Amino acid sequence: MATNKGHSAVRLLWSLLIPAFFLMAMPALTGVGGLRAQESGAAQADPGPPNTLGKRSDAEIWHDLRLGAGGIANPPTGSPEAGSVINSEGWEWAKLRNPEKSPIVHYGAWGLLAILGLLVLFYLIRGPVGHGEDSGRRILRFRLSQRIVHWSVAFVFILMGLTGLSILFGRPFILPLIGKEAHSILLTAAMQAHNLFGPIFALFLLGLFVHFLRGNFPSLVDIKWLLKGGGFFGGHAPAGRYNLGEKAWFWTAVIAGGALSVTGFIMLFPDDLATRNTIHLSELIHAIAALVMIGFSLGHIYLGTIGTRGTLKGMVDGYVDENWARAHHDRWLEEELEKAESGDQARETAEEGA
Amino acid sequence: MTLLELLEGPLWIASASIFVAFAAFRLIVILFTGRREAEARPAGSPFLGALRTILGHFLPWRRLLGNGKAWFVTIAGYSFHIGLFVLLLFAAPHVEFIREKIVNLPWDPIPRWGFILSAQFAFAGLITLWLRRFVDPVVRLISRPDDHVAAGLTFIVMLTGCMALGEQSAFLRGLHLGLVELWLIYFPFSSLMHTFTWPFSRGFTGAMAGRRGTRA
Ligand code: HEM
Numbered sequence A: 001m002a003t004n005k006g007h008s009a010v011r012l013l014w015s016l017l018i019p020a021f022f023l024m025a026m027p028a029l030t031g032v033g034g035l036r037a038q039e040s041g042a043a044q045a046d047p048g049p050p051n052t053l054g055k056r057s058d059a060e061i062w063h064d065l066r067l068g069a070g071g072i073a074n075p076p077t078g079s080p081e082a083g084s085v086i087n088s089e090g091w092e093w094a095k096l097r098n099p100e101k102s103p104i105v106h107y108g109a110w111g112l113l114a115i116l117g118l119l120v121l122f123y124l125i126r127g128p129v130g131h132g133e134d135s136g137r138r139i140l141r142f143r144l145s146q147r148i149v150h151w152s153v154a155f156v157f158i159l160m161g162l163t164g165l166s167i168l169f170g171r172p173f174i175l176p177l178i179g180k181e182a183h184s185i186l187l188t189a190a191m192q193a194h195n196l197f198g199p200i201f202a203l204f205l206l207g208l209f210v211h212f213l214r215g216n217f218p219s220l221v222d223i224k225w226l227l228k229g230g231g232f233f234g235g236h237a238p239a240g241r242y243n244l245g246e247k248a249w250f251w252t253a254v255i256a257g258g259a260l261s262v263t264g265f266i267m268l269f270p271d272d273l274a275t276r277n278t279i280h281l282s283e284l285i286h287a288i289a290a291l292v293m294i295g296f297s298l299g300h301i302y303l304g305t306i307g308t309r310g311t312l313k314g315m316v317d318g319y320v321d322e323n324w325a326r327a328h329h330d331r332w333l334e335e336e337l338e339k340a341e342s343g344d345q346a347r348e349t350a351e352e353g354a
Numbered sequence B: 001m002t003l004l005e006l007l008e009g010p011l012w013i014a015s016a017s018i019f020v021a022f023a024a025f026r027l028i029v030i031l032f033t034g035r036r037e038a039e040a041r042p043a044g045s046p047f048l049g050a051l052r053t054i055l056g057h058f059l060p061w062r063r064l065l066g067n068g069k070a071w072f073v074t075i076a077g078y079s080f081h082i083g084l085f086v087l088l089l090f091a092a093p094h095v096e097f098i099r100e101k102i103v104n105l106p107w108d109p110i111p112r113w114g115f116i117l118s119a120q121f122a123f124a125g126l127i128t129l130w131l132r133r134f135v136d137p138v139v140r141l142i143s144r145p146d147d148h149v150a151a152g153l154t155f156i157v158m159l160t161g162c163m164a165l166g167e168q169s170a171f172l173r174g175l176h177l178g179l180v181e182l183w184l185i186y187f188p189f190s191s192l193m194h195t196f197t198w199p200f201s202r203g204f205t206g207a208m209a210g211r212r213g214t215r216a
Helices: A002-029 A032-043 A058-066 A089-097 A103-126 A144-212 A221-227 A244-268 A276-307 A311-316 A322-328 A330-341 A345-353 B003-008 B010-032 B046-056 B068-090 B092-101 B112-135 B137-142 B145-166 B170-189 B191-212
Strands: A138-140 A319-321
Touching (some): A089 A103, A089 A276, A103 A144, A138 A322, A138 A330, A144 A244, A144 B068, A144 B112, A144 B145, A144 B170, A221 A244, A244 A276, A276 A311, A311 A319, A311 A322, A319 A322, B003 B010, B003 B170, B010 B170, B010 B191, B046 B191, B068 B092, B112 B137, B112 B145, B145 B170, B170 B191
Antiparallel strands (some): A138 A319
């Protein structure tokens, strides 16, 4: 309540100050009233108070300013927004980003909580998905370079996620818990780390794209997998190297991660890369893409760790048990075994895994 | 005395002294504890062998030039080390600190973008190299807890430094400094000593190989 009162007082003060400032500065800044004031001043013997508004109505002048009336010095000529004093779209953006009322913060928080809740529920009801006994025979699933790239992305993603969520949720959720002083420290730390690690994330993501593209294109077997509910509720769902869920994650990570990277760079270099509208749009896309990617990653992390037995091993050691592969990626296993039978693959496999 | 004053005063002196004293002690031990003379007749020059290994190991082994792993280690290794040394010795806040506490460095600090970029190179290298210790079966086998502590401490020192980049908070500055001091204390007793010992270990291996008429 106190903050709201404080906010409305501040807003009232601004709403009085801003027009007052423009009224005072108008003759100096614009050609609109200023020129006329000079003309009429020269024509009269007794100048009297200058006619700051000329013969035009307030509404007309504000209308001109909103549309970027020419001849205005601020922002300076040469900048992408020269000539525009008022940015009306900024109001819409401010509404969306108001920390207390923002739908992004509101739905974002509920969305992430809902996903977490569903995962807990699924774990309690279904438990970890297994694949029967281990066969004792192993097969290479991820090469060393794929494993390093994967964990590098994951590591930086978690860092970006934690710092980014602190920035997004800090004011409404963290500040009331830890107070202004600690919150300000947390936020400057989070922002600096977020800005520095952003380009590293973009670079690693590029590596992820290159290393995991093969096998992530859609195929007919995805439909069968979907019809079988992915095998999550019992039964066997056929899949190639990656199943439909994994493909969806890969493309979400690439597209949302790509959007995060591009919009992130725009916000890192706002003066060189963007107008205010582009920055506003970037900020919105950035927040939404982050929430989508974090939400999806919760499911991915669940399935990659406690959700499916034996999966994590593949991304750590590189090898999975053949029965794991038979249960989760039977088509891929068949292909690999065929290749191995046809000769050199087994040798190559053993060497690559080392 | 506030905690920050303690960190900037007595604790800084204490940790820096431990670092200097024990690192010097280890180097002296390495250099002056004699080894038993090799008795076999030398088949080649130990000196040339040492020189070749000290310089040659800056590049991947020729037989591994086609190997992606060798390139990864080389590029990530340089990225981390060069990034770290640039930011350590040329970033404005460090130059200022070193000038105030240790020695009047004769060079000007690099611009801020250079600082950030070198930190990014350092982080990218350190993260990939450290993660490799977990997922490469061979490197995992030869990694000791000390290697992980050394990498982890270095990472956390760099991370807190990066978090303090806003230069707005005494707490963050103190956190970074405190961890630097912990790092300094850990340094002489750990694999971080390779900062100083690498020429000796390379030289020794190279000299032994040179003496036998082989290459290290
Ligand atoms: C702590 C976090 C994470 C854990 C525990 C984890 C775990 C795993 C595991 C075990 C696999 C192997 C799945 C299989 O064998 O099919 C995997 C695959 C994969 N992960 Fe992660 N992961 C994490 C974070 C991430 C992040 C942040 C990204 C991307 C931004 C990512 C992208 C991928 C991709 C692309 C694959 C290959 C399968 C596919 O194309 O969907 N992972 N992950």
